Amino acid sequence: MLTFLGPGTASAEPQLPRITQYSEDIGTFGDHSYCRGAFRVGMVAPNGKRGVVRLTLTSHGFTGDGASWRRDPNCRFITEITIFSATVVGQQTSIPVAFGPRRGEKVVRDIRTGSGPVSIGVLTYPSHNPVRLQQSFGAAFYTIVP
Numbered sequence: 001m002l003t004f005l006g007p008g009t010a011s012a013e014p015q016l017p018r019i020t021q022y023s024e025d026i027g028t029f030g031d032h033s034y035c036r037g038a039f040r041v042g043m044v045a046p047n048g049k050r051g052v053v054r055l056t057l058t059s060h061g062f063t064g065d066g067a068s069w070r071r072d073p074n075c076r077f078i079t080e081i082t083i084f085s086a087t088v089v090g091q092q093t094s095i096p097v098a099f100g101p102r103r104g105e106k107v108v109r110d111i112r113t114g115s116g117p118v119s120i121g122v123l124t125y126p127s128h129n130p131v132r133l134q135q136s137f138g139a140a141f142y143t144i145v146p
Contacts, residue, residue: 013044013045013046013047013054014044014045014146015042015043015044016043016044016045016053016143016144016145017143017144018043018141018142018143019141019142019143020139020140020141021139021140021141021142022137022138022139022140023139024040024041024042024139025038025039025040025041025060026038026039026040026041026122026124026136026137026138026139027136027137028077028124028135028136029075029077029124029126029135029136030062030064030074030075030076030077030126030127031075031076031077031126031127031128032064032066032068032069032072032075032076033064033065033066033067033068033069034064034065034066034069035062035063035064035069035074035075036062036063036064036075037059037060037061037062037063037075037099038059038060039057039058039059039060039097039099040057040058040060041055041056041057041122041139041141042055042056042057042058043055043056043120043141043143044056045145045146046110049110050115050146051087051112051113051114051115051145051146052110052111052112052113052145053110053111053113053118053120053143053145054108054109054110054111055081055095055108055109055110055111055120056106056107056108057079057095057097057106057107057108058104058105058106059099059100059102059103059104059105059106060103061099061101061102061103062074062075062099062100062101063101073100073101074098074099074100075098075099075100076096076097076098076127076128077097077124077125077126077127077135078094078095078096078097078124078125078126078127079094079095079097079107079122079123079124080092080093080094080095080121080122080123080124080125081093081094081095081109081111081120081121081122082120082121082122082123083111083113083118083119083120083121084118084119084121085113085114085116085117085118085119085145086114086116086117087113087114087116088112088113088114088118093109093111095107095109096127097124113145114145115145115146116144116145117142117143117144118142118143118144118145119140119141119142120140120141120142120143121138121139121140121141122138122139122140122141123136123138124136124138
């Protein structure tokens, strides 16, 4: 049995309906000691922000090998977000990320996409390399943003 008391409003941010090409989980490499791991991409529509997607990157835990990993157990990389919509064409947003061995670490960013159908691409690149060499298979999401 479920009972509600008094007036109220729902404050939870709604999950965006989406079609995912490949997976919501992305495996990648980092900047030292063969560090590697995976993270999940989550998307919600933040309350009161039309035309905005809140992306949450949640770590599954990263690991590495060698002395430099023991000195600094953080795997650093850049996550590149590419947006295509009716109002945004090919906008790229770089998000620096540093995940350690602990599961559940998060990086959250609000990305302006405009309302309506949106394509969101997610790839990772090395953080300390002037040449952008893709280091993940990436993912593509298709959604409708309020």
